[in-house]
Amino acid sequence: MKFLPISLLILALATATAFAYDPSPLQDICVAIKDPKSAVFVNGEFCKDPKQANADDFVFMGFRKPGNTANPLGSKVTPATVTEFPGLNTLGISMARIDFAPGGLNPPHTHPRGTEVLVVIEGTLLVGFVTSNQLNNTLFTKVLYKGDVFVFPIGLIHFQFNTGKTPALAFAGLSSQNPGVITIANSVFGAKPPISADVLTKAFQVDKKVIDYLQAQFWYDNN
Numbered sequence: 001m002k003f004l005p006i007s008l009l010i011l012a013l014a015t016a017t018a019f020a021y022d023p024s025p026l027q028d029i030c031v032a033i034k035d036p037k038s039a040v041f042v043n044g045e046f047c048k049d050p051k052q053a054n055a056d057d058f059v060f061m062g063f064r065k066p067g068n069t070a071n072p073l074g075s076k077v078t079p080a081t082v083t084e085f086p087g088l089n090t091l092g093i094s095m096a097r098i099d100f101a102p103g104g105l106n107p108p109h110t111h112p113r114g115t116e117v118l119v120v121i122e123g124t125l126l127v128g129f130v131t132s133n134q135l136n137n138t139l140f141t142k143v144l145y146k147g148d149v150f151v152f153p154i155g156l157i158h159f160q161f162n163t164g165k166t167p168a169l170a171f172a173g174l175s176s177q178n179p180g181v182i183t184i185a186n187s188v189f190g191a192k193p194p195i196s197a198d199v200l201t202k203a204f205q206v207d208k209k210v211i212d213y214l215q216a217q218f219w220y221d222n223n
Contacts, residue, residue, distance in 0.1 A: 031057040032086035045082060045089045058087040060095075066169075067099040074104030074162070077223045082177040094179060096172045100125070100162035106222065107183055108159045114179030116152040116172050118160065120144045123168025129158035157184060181223055190219035 031053050032045035048057070060080045067076025078097040082088045094114070098106055100123065108130075118127065128141030129152045143163065144150055152158040154175070162168040188195065189211075200211045 029053055029057075029087075030090040032082055032089040045086070047089065048086075060085040060087075063095075063097045063171075066167075067097065069099050069101035069104055069167070071222060072218075072220045073107060073222045074101035075099065075106045075160075075222050077106065079223060081174075081179065088177045090177070092175065092177055094174045094177050096174070098160065098170045098172060100160070100168040100170075102162060102165050102167065104162045104168070106160040107185060108157050109181055109183040110155055110157050111152075111174060111176075111179040111181055112155055114174040114176035115154040116158070116174050116179070117149060118144075118152070118170050118172045119149045120146055121169040121171060122146060123162055123166055124164040125168055125170060126161045126163045127152075127159065129153065129156045131156060183219075183221065183223075186219040186221060189214040189217065 029050050030045075030047040031050075033048040035046070062078055062080060062084060067078045069076050076099045078099075079094070080088075080096060081094040085094070088094055098118075100106070123146070125144045126141065127144055127150050128139055131138045131140070142150060160170065188200070194215050197208055197211045197215065200215075201208045204211070
């Protein structure tokens, strides 16, 4: 039996990785449009005829006002993905505004399709991410102040917590027009239909009453 040269295997893996992210656009612009008539389907959205695009397609005004942090988490994420900002279609980027009340938390979550870079505009944030099992679930954490920037690698669990006594504000850039978000507690304990309590009891090595209690809670989504 003949084996492929190692160089070819490396090339194959590199090629697979290269196509694991948002594809590069094949045209100058491709504004998302809900009406599929006379449109072209690209990157999961129908595109407006480029000749009908205008400057308003490339403006997002959703960051002008603070998000409402009067909720159980004390934080609010205002996303600007292709869903909210059609002009991002095919461009492979998105943003988010994150407002924090004092003690507010953007809970542990992941973005399955994008790396996140965060800049603190006001306040003090304790941030961190946890590596995969391969690196022994190592926690990288840092306290950030106004003007500081931190990056969260794609797919890794991360969080932001306002440790200050005043509101905090941060903006995030993400390397996908639709990075997705999976909030860990919501996904594990708030799944619909619920994950079997037997599965979670064994996974977390706790009494079933603890799992029943957690699954009975209302898991707030701050996005």
